[in-house]
Amino acid sequence: MSKYETAPYSVVHKEGSFEIRQYDAYITAAVDETSLRGTSGFGQIFDYISGKNARQEKIAMTTPVFNALDEKTLSTEFVMPKSFTEETLPQPTNPRIRLKKVEPKLVASVTFSGTVNPDKIKAYEEKLLAWTKAQGKIPVGNFRLARYNPPFLPPMFRRNEVLLDLL
Template sequence: MNNMGTLLLLSLLSLCGTAVRAEEGASTDGKFPEFCGDRECPKFHLVQQYDSFELRAYEGTQWVTTELDDGFLGFGMVTSFRRLFNYISGKNSQGIKIEMTVPVLMQYPSKDTGCNATMSFFLSPSLVNPPQPLDPAVHLENSPPLFVYVLSFGGYALDYDYKKKAKALAEKLGNQGLSFDDSVRTTAGYNDPFTLLNRHNEVWYKAK
């Protein structure tokens, strides 16, 4: 995905996120990591802090997911985002609006897996039975508890930055003899473009 697509997605995230927060409200009970801001995000336990990355244990989570389109100048990324945003805006079997969460997760399988890249929104555990999507290109999925190696970094992150950081994380894991699944590269974005300070981005590799 090119940098133009990333910029378009950031702009759309800003507009959509603001609209949902204004209508639905935001979590303020302090139970989420500080970098999640005023949005709900998945819970995790910090297992090990290394010099520049960490190992987290995540609880089981639920997500709404669609394929990550690769359209001209990155417009496909925006199309994928709109599908998911339409779902949380009421295009679902119950017609309910669901609060925007973080992170926006993108998974990029290696070419030899034969799988397509995906984009996902986290769904709050308070949605015991999430409504079914009406768009056939959108589906619900459950992620079991898992351990992931995470490298966090700040600033405005474009696709190039995520790839560079993922490569750095893979090298660090290899140098320390830590076993991980390199068949899928995961990126996690937490901020809209109007957040100027303390921006938070992550790259993940699943621990083996």
């Protein structure tokens, strides 16, 4: 079990490395990015939870770090601890950071280990889409990447996921 709080969900169906999950509502701190290799968004949100916010309040680290994957843009998002609401979170002082509520939703996921690169992500997107359709589910929106571990952890021990919302 992880020492970090994670985005709240329950598993509806599991088949190997694939799952259908029901996520509860949660809040993220998000920054738009231009590349998965970029660390500016991660660093800016890390600064926010480290106390560079309107109340200079530290916020606990959670997992996973999400990257919304879109053909033109992507974002880096940290899940905020459940103890916060939209009203109780300290406001970011960095104008690039936005707080957003993610509504409850049904999500398909595939888990994999190792490093993350565009070719690997694309391969898992294709596998997840095929599996999702085989389950009779209708995908909506764009894929997301979820990373659960710090970069200094050896790649073989890292947990990554590609996620896709379902109708």
